[in-house]
Amino acid sequence: MQAFQLVVLLSVFVRCCLCNGTLSLFGDYHREHLPVQLSLNESQEDGNLLLPFNTTRVSGSPEALGIQQFILDHFTTGLQNNWTVEQDNFQENGYNFTNLVFTLDTARSDANKNGTKYILFAAHYDTLVNPAGFIGAVDSAASCAILMYLAQFLDTLAYEDRELLQQTILGGEYGVKIVFFDGEEAIEEWTATDSIYGSRHLAAQWLEDGTMEQIELFVLLDLLGGATTKQVPRWKIKSYYKEAHRHYQQLSKIEDAYLADPATPFSKKELFPSDVLYMMMGRVLIEDDHVPFYNASVPILHLIPFPFPETWHTIGDTFDTLDEAEIQRWAVLLSEFAVDTMAGPQ
Numbered sequence: 001m002q003a004f005q006l007v008v009l010l011s012v013f014v015r016c017c018l019c020n021g022t023l024s025l026f027g028d029y030h031r032e033h034l035p036v037q038l039s040l041n042e043s044q045e046d047g048n049l050l051l052p053f054n055t056t057r058v059s060g061s062p063e064a065l066g067i068q069q070f071i072l073d074h075f076t077t078g079l080q081n082n083w084t085v086e087q088d089n090f091q092e093n094g095y096n097f098t099n100l101v102f103t104l105d106t107a108r109s110d111a112n113k114n115g116t117k118y119i120l121f122a123a124h125y126d127t128l129v130n131p132a133g134f135i136g137a138v139d140s141a142a143s144c145a146i147l148m149y150l151a152q153f154l155d156t157l158a159y160e161d162r163e164l165l166q167q168t169i170l171g172g173e174y175g176v177k178i179v180f181f182d183g184e185e186a187i188e189e190w191t192a193t194d195s196i197y198g199s200r201h202l203a204a205q206w207l208e209d210g211t212m213e214q215i216e217l218f219v220l221l222d223l224l225g226g227a228t229t230k231q232v233p234r235w236k237i238k239s240y241y242k243e244a245h246r247h248y249q250q251l252s253k254i255e256d257a258y259l260a261d262p263a264t265p266f267s268k269k270e271l272f273p274s275d276v277l278y279m280m281m282g283r284v285l286i287e288d289d290h291v292p293f294y295n296a297s298v299p300i301l302h303l304i305p306f307p308f309p310e311t312w313h314t315i316g317d318t319f320d321t322l323d324e325a326e327i328q329r330w331a332v333l334l335s336e337f338a339v340d341t342m343a344g345p346q
């Protein structure tokens, strides 16, 4: 297993916490960084990637511009490698929108001779205009913070020892793109033209400039990180698209290994690979930022619980309803998943 090899190579830096040979999570790295970077403790401000999102983020507003700057600073000055930074600015419906696109080229130079291919991870950072004061903690502050953590994790792996890593993700099949979409939410009411402003704009651009053909897989995070309740005893993230079902299965295996670790605070799965009902329907049942990419035949792994959290699109979607452990769970699973997928088929 690729990730296992990586752990052996970097045994000083990370050590697996699941040493029974099947999977390795980068235990020491996460133990060191998660409590600080994905913390809900208000006294823990330094290096915190989550708390800055505890604000409204209406497209084009001063708060949204502040969050854009926070994200940009993370990638340009916080990280060690040279991420390519692109800002996709445009106006529509009287609003200013900005997608933020970050690329790390880690693929082997001879991989994919027709041009580098990428695994794309994305979430949206904007929030609803109404109700006024809507924070969007699960929608999608937590997902954005998880992506920032993932970026830092991959950046650290790629930086620590480029030579050793030639055999692993740096010498793998795929690079990575991380996208923060603006304008996912409708301004008035969800229609084809009043929603997913950012992803529609970026997809149109990528169809034109050929980038779309370079996207091997699109992993979309949404509504993650909420606390479960009596009504929702645990989250269920379905496999929605058969084109990405093998990736769903792969993530589920990582989840199994994670749950088997005595140190994890959870025992229940959220992924159910045998539950193929949605996938078999073969169409879009939950509209989100993936739709324009789905229409362009990109395989989609949509990580969204269904049913949605009870606080969805209510003023109650606040940081009080987030679950730190749940957020950290996704950060760990996606870190491992990214390394595995970027390495390419084994």
Ligand SMILES: *[C@@H]1O[C@H](CO)[C@@H](O)[C@H](O)[C@H]1NC(C)=O
Pocket (backbone or CB within 6 Å): 040, 041, 042, 051, 054, 319, 320
């Ligand atoms: C989020 O912001 C609200 C309003 O400013 C504040 O009351 C709350 O304590 C903050 N939550 C966290 C976890 O920082």
Ligand SMILES: *[C@@H]1O[C@H](CO)[C@@H](O)[C@H](O)[C@H]1NC(C)=O
Pocket (backbone or CB within 6 Å): 041, 042, 043, 044
């Ligand atoms: C929050 O962080 C502060 C400062 O690091 C620490 O002293 C405190 O114990 C933490 N609170 C909780 C509930 O973990």
Ligand SMILES: *[C@@H]1O[C@H](CO)[C@@H](O)[C@H](O)[C@H]1NC(C)=O
Pocket (backbone or CB within 6 Å): 080, 081, 082
């Ligand atoms: C980042 O880019 C600068 C300028 O192009 C270069 O000097 C530096 O070596 C690069 N750093 C890494 C880690 O690739």
Ligand SMILES: *[C@@H]1O[C@H](CO)[C@@H](O)[C@H](O)[C@H]1NC(C)=O
Pocket (backbone or CB within 6 Å): 060, 094, 095, 096
């Ligand atoms: C959009 O941005 C432009 C240039 O940055 C600015 O002049 C304009 O006032 C903004 N429009 C809105 C509606 O915020």
Ligand SMILES: *[C@@H]1O[C@H](CO)[C@@H](O)[C@H](O)[C@H]1NC(C)=O
Pocket (backbone or CB within 6 Å): 112, 113, 114
């Ligand atoms: C490269 O592109 C050509 C022409 O589109 C195609 O036939 C070939 O399979 C591609 N090779 C790879 C490795 O993707």
Ligand SMILES: *[C@@H]1O[C@H](CO)[C@@H](O)[C@H](O)[C@H]1NC(C)=O
Pocket (backbone or CB within 6 Å): 020, 021, 022, 260, 261
């Ligand atoms: C790894 O550990 C898990 C949980 O303890 C166990 O279910 C699984 O069978 C073990 N795998 C191997 C190969 O030992």
Ligand SMILES: *[C@@H]1O[C@H](CO)[C@@H](O)[C@H](O)[C@H]1NC(C)=O
Pocket (backbone or CB within 6 Å): 192, 200, 291, 292, 295
């Ligand atoms: C995607 O395709 C469907 C079906 O052809 C179409 O109705 C929809 O408008 C398209 N959406 C986007 C955002 O491309």
Ligand SMILES: [Zn+2]
Pocket (backbone or CB within 6 Å): 139, 185, 313
């Ligand atoms: Zn929403």
